[in-house]
Every structure is written in structure tokens, then in C-alpha cells.
Amino acid sequence: MILYNTLTRKKEEFKTHEEGKVRMYTCGPTVYHFAHIGNLRSYIMEDILEKYLAYTGYDVDRVMNITDVGHLSSDADTGEDKMLKGAKREKKTVMEIAKFYTDAFFADCEKLNIKVPDTVVPATSCIPEFIEMVQGLIDKGYAYLAGGNVYFDTSKLKEYYVFNDHDAEDLEVGVREGVEEDTNKRNKIDFVLWFTKSKFEDQELKWDSPWGVGYPGWHIECSAISLKHQGEYLDLHCGGIDNAFPHHTNEIAQSEAYIGHEWCPHWFHILHLNTNSGKMSKSKGEFLTVSLLEEKGYDPLVYRFFCLQSHYRKSLVFSWDSLDNAAQAYEKLLKKIAALDENDGELDEAVFNEYKAKFNEVMGNDLNTSLGVTALYDVLKAKTNGKTKLALLADYDRVLSLNLIEAAKKRKAPKEEVAADTDANDPRILDLIAQRAAAKKERNFAEADRIRDMLAAEGIILVDTPQGTTYKKA
Ligand SMILES: [Zn+2]
Structure with missing residues (x-):
């Protein structure tokens, strides 16, 4: 199979470490609210990818996490834990919220014919693994303790921005959105592996750790869960494109620092679902x-x-x-x-x-x-x-x-x-014509041409007139 790889920014032949076997990891939902259909677009496309790989004969083993702790309001490690926010909103405990929205997520998946991954792992079930990995990163010199939190030291890496579409400018945006800068960080782009100090003292879920009572950062969850269930050689990592930075960038940084070699060679990202307003x-x-x-x-x-x-x-x-x-x-x-x-x-x-x-x-x-x-x-x-x-x-x-x-x-x-x-007006074709018009309006002529060529391959010829586009059969 030929598959675009966000890491190399090329379409390339999809290869696996072990013949016939795909170890696939997908970032799961943060279960503090219902998923919106834009989130679900990613899960639909990941489902198609998994099923297509199985269709061509691969044995696909797919792991997905459920984030029930540690994902703060801003991906740049600031703000309140999203789970706590959900619990306050609904006057329930964090675990009640987690259970309710995990069930709701899988109910949506079932309605959309999205297969439940072979292994689904709530982050709260892997605390010892997170602690072990954070300790390992400290021991190897990739992490440091400051102001009560453990941070990953990005300056220790040869290359941090592995997804080249993202650079320091994106980070500036992240910092702006996060309102305040964390002065404990040695480098602006360092990220939290373990929190013990938070402005939000009512954080419900906390665990003992060598660095004090606290809770894991969001990024460490996916790395540790993947390493636990898929080993050191992952074949395919998937997620929505907005996870490429900082989430996946951080996953790669800490996983490779921990295991000491390349972790996952192929990254599959799904683009956004937009509305007319963005x-x-x-x-x-x-x-x-x-x-x-x-x-x-x-x-x-x-x-x-x-x-x-x-x-x-x-x-x-x-x-x-x-x-x-x-x-x-x-x-x-x-x-x-x-x-x-x-x-x-x-x-x-x-x-x-x-x-x-x-x-x-x-x-x-x-x-x-x-x-x-x-x-x-x-x-x-x-x-x-x-x-x-x-x-x-x-x-x-x-x-x-x-x-x-x-x-x-x-x-x-x-x-x-x-x-x-x-011979009637086929709504599917009319929809494609509308998509082509929208693409032209955005000056995305490649997309407009692609739609025209696709229809031409079906024997549908588009006719552009001053009143708009119509079609005829070739
Ligand atoms: Zn993830």
C-alpha cells in the first residue's frame, strides 16, 4: 500500500517491522465531553485504514488510549485539567464523567460502524508505567525537576520539530493561547511529564510518585501505553492533524529518548472538518x-x-x-x-x-x-x-x-x-460540482481539477457556463 507519511512528507510504500503484522496506535478521546463530528472524522478514517490493511491480508493490532487525566485546557500544559472542568460543569466526579463519556464515545463509534480497537487503555490504569518512564527519562538526562513538576528537556534532542510544517512560530501561538508562560521551563518548548504543582488544588485524581503526589502530563500517556502494549517498534501512529504539534512531536521526543532508537516510522494524520466559519x-x-x-x-x-x-x-x-x-x-x-x-x-x-x-x-x-x-x-x-x-x-x-x-x-x-x-440531476455529482466551485473560490485549482478528472473518469463531463456548472454524460 502507498500511504502518505507526515514524518517524511511523502507518499511512500507502507512497510512493517514484522512481515504481515501491523502494530497500530491511535490517540483516543479525552472523555470530558461528547465527541463532535469533526473528532469523529478522524476515527472514521482511521477505521477505514485499519480495515483496509486487514482487507489486504495484514494482521492489524490496534491500541487506543482513553485520556481520563492530565489533558489541560491548553495543549501547551497550562490551564485546568479538562476532566476536572467537565466534572465541575456537570457536578459529578471525574471518574463518573470519564465513564459516561467513554460509553458515549463508543456508542457514537458503533453508530458510525467504527470498530472498537483491539486494546483500549484508560490512562488512569497505567500510572506505574508513566512513573517508570518519567524516571527513566530523568536517569538518562532527558528530564528535570523544577518547581515541583518534571519537564522534558527539549534542548537535549538533535531535532525536536520532526513534523516540519510546525516551527517556533506555532509555539508562539501556543504560548499566547495558554495566556501565561511557565517560568520553570528551561526552554520555552519543554513540556510537563509529571505535575505535582498546579494552581488547581482541587485536582481530584492524584497518585504518589518519587516527585510527590501528582498526576501525569497528557503526552507521556500515549508513549507509555504504546510501549507497554506494542513494544519498542511501532509501525503506524494515527491521529488528527492538530495532534501533530505539540502532542505527537512530544510523543516522539520522549519515546525515542527513552528507548534510544527510532520508534515509529509512519505517521498518518487526518485533516480538519471545518464549517463555513472555520x-x-x-x-x-x-x-x-x-x-x-x-x-x-x-x-x-x-x-x-x-x-x-x-x-x-x-x-x-x-x-x-x-x-x-x-x-x-x-x-x-x-x-x-x-x-x-x-x-x-x-x-x-x-x-x-x-x-x-x-x-x-x-x-x-x-x-x-x-x-x-x-x-x-x-x-x-x-x-x-x-x-x-x-x-x-x-x-x-x-x-x-x-x-x-x-x-x-x-x-x-x-x-x-x-x-x-x-439521467436526472444526481445529488452526488451536484455535490461534487459544488465542492469544485468552492475549491476554485479558494484558488485550490489542484482540487478543482481532481474533481473534474474524477468525474471525467466516470464519463461525466462538466460544462462551465456563466450561470454555473452543469454536466452531461460523455
Ligand atoms: Zn496521543
Whole structure:
């Protein structure tokens, strides 16, 4: 598989340390609130990646943490613990909040067909491992005690900014957002491994440590949990792009300092979900959750379908209109599948293998899910019998997880209606046209061209007119 690597900033062949086995780590949620659908975009794309690797024959072992302590309001180690904030907001204990929002997270995952990782580890279950790692870093000279806290000394590294897109300027922003600077730090970019001193004396969860009673920093959690469950050679680390700095940068710094060699060669990052007013966040605008989508009458899988229509390395703009388009396209797709007859013919293996290879070609090229969705339509148009088409759709759906066969069975689409649809204004194509117009407006001509070429490959020709863009079949 060819997969973009944020660390090398190149598309490269994905390789593993042990043949046939993928050790995969994904940063889990901080369970102080519901996940918004922007967070869930990352988990959907990681799920597709995991399933695609398994589809191609790998044995994938995936570990995910649950952050239930140590993640402060600002990623730059300042402010109140997010968990404590959640507990105060809801007048509950931190552990009650953790339990409630962990369950809520996995309930959302289930609705979105996101598989639960093989190993899920709450940070509070690994305190001895964190302490051991922090002590190891002190012993090796990479960490120091100051003002009651233990800090990682970034000046001991040859290279700290491993994700080159981020530099000292980002840090300045981090410091500004964090309001105040921590004067205990030897270097501005040092980060906390263990807190014993905090302005927030009501921090609920604290543990004994060689440096006093306190709690772990957020970054050490992922390193220690990954090392504990995956060993010193991780193959693939995933997360949302805003975790690249400082979180993943710090994970790499402390893991490699601790083990003394390269830790994880391949990093997979998913771009943001934006709204028209900017990056989606919990504090800004409408709080978009899976429950809200359901309240408004959407099947959560429509949101999954919406996410798949875009590449994970492009930021995606969410609007209710585009979700409506996705809903219509999904419904129409299901009706077409419902019209297929599983008793029509025998499985044509040659056709099956040919189309499976086509699916592999697009998904194996940096996980191109939008072409993966297009491949579904190609199957529907293929010159073969119903049995072969259904077998192919079920096969693709092992990765895409759109419940295609099961949901289609619930739709009894009269054949005439499906036939009549063919030349109508296809909402999926109209949505792509709208995405292309938006890309052009942002002067992102590469993306605009990509959409045009993708449609051309399906035999759809775009016609730009002064009134807007229309399309015709080639
Ligand atoms: Zn993490």
C-alpha cells in the first residue's frame, strides 16, 4: 500500500517491522465531553485504514488510549485539567464523567460502524508505567525537576520539530493561547511529564510518585501505553492533524529518548472538518454530535458516507446542505443495490477479480476513499450479473462499512424508479460540482481539477457556463 507519511512528507510504500503484522496506535478521546463530528472524522478514517490493511491480508493490532487525566485546557500544559472542568460543569466526579463519556464515545463509534480497537487503555490504569518512564527519562538526562513538576528537556534532542510544517512560530501561538508562560521551563518548548504543582488544588485524581503526589502530563500517556502494549517498534501512529504539534512531536521526543532508537516510522494524520466559519470546535458555533444528526433525522452512516467522499488529507467543509446531498446519494445508492437480484446468475470470478483489483488500486493509493465510493458506482454499471455485483459490493463494504447490503434489503425500490434516475440531476455529482466551485473560490485549482478528472473518469463531463456548472454524460 502507498500511504502518505507526515514524518517524511511523502507518499511512500507502507512497510512493517514484522512481515504481515501491523502494530497500530491511535490517540483516543479525552472523555470530558461528547465527541463532535469533526473528532469523529478522524476515527472514521482511521477505521477505514485499519480495515483496509486487514482487507489486504495484514494482521492489524490496534491500541487506543482513553485520556481520563492530565489533558489541560491548553495543549501547551497550562490551564485546568479538562476532566476536572467537565466534572465541575456537570457536578459529578471525574471518574463518573470519564465513564459516561467513554460509553458515549463508543456508542457514537458503533453508530458510525467504527470498530472498537483491539486494546483500549484508560490512562488512569497505567500510572506505574508513566512513573517508570518519567524516571527513566530523568536517569538518562532527558528530564528535570523544577518547581515541583518534571519537564522534558527539549534542548537535549538533535531535532525536536520532526513534523516540519510546525516551527517556533506555532509555539508562539501556543504560548499566547495558554495566556501565561511557565517560568520553570528551561526552554520555552519543554513540556510537563509529571505535575505535582498546579494552581488547581482541587485536582481530584492524584497518585504518589518519587516527585510527590501528582498526576501525569497528557503526552507521556500515549508513549507509555504504546510501549507497554506494542513494544519498542511501532509501525503506524494515527491521529488528527492538530495532534501533530505539540502532542505527537512530544510523543516522539520522549519515546525515542527513552528507548534510544527510532520508534515509529509512519505517521498518518487526518485533516480538519471545518464549517463555513472555520475549524470545528466544541466551544464555537453549533455543537455537532452524532446525537444531533440523529435528532435531525439523519442516519449516522450518512455522515460516514459524507466523510468517505473526501480525501483524508484535505480539510472538509461541513454544511447541512452537503449532508443532505450525501443523504440523498446514499439513499439512491441503496435503492440501486436493492434492485439487484442475488439469484441472478453465478459468481463471475474473472469480473470479481478485475473489479477487486480496481478497488485495491484506488484504496491502495493513499487511501483514496472518494474513488473507493466511485468504485461502488462502477460495480453497479458493470456488465455482469446481480450475484457478482452483490458479491463485489459486500467485498468493498468490508472496508467502507456503509451497511450496503443489509440496509439495501430494507429498501424495496421498484425497478422503474431506479431506471428513471439515471439521467436526472444526481445529488452526488451536484455535490461534487459544488465542492469544485468552492475549491476554485479558494484558488485550490489542484482540487478543482481532481474533481473534474474524477468525474471525467466516470464519463461525466462538466460544462462551465456563466450561470454555473452543469454536466452531461460523455
Ligand atoms: Zn496521543
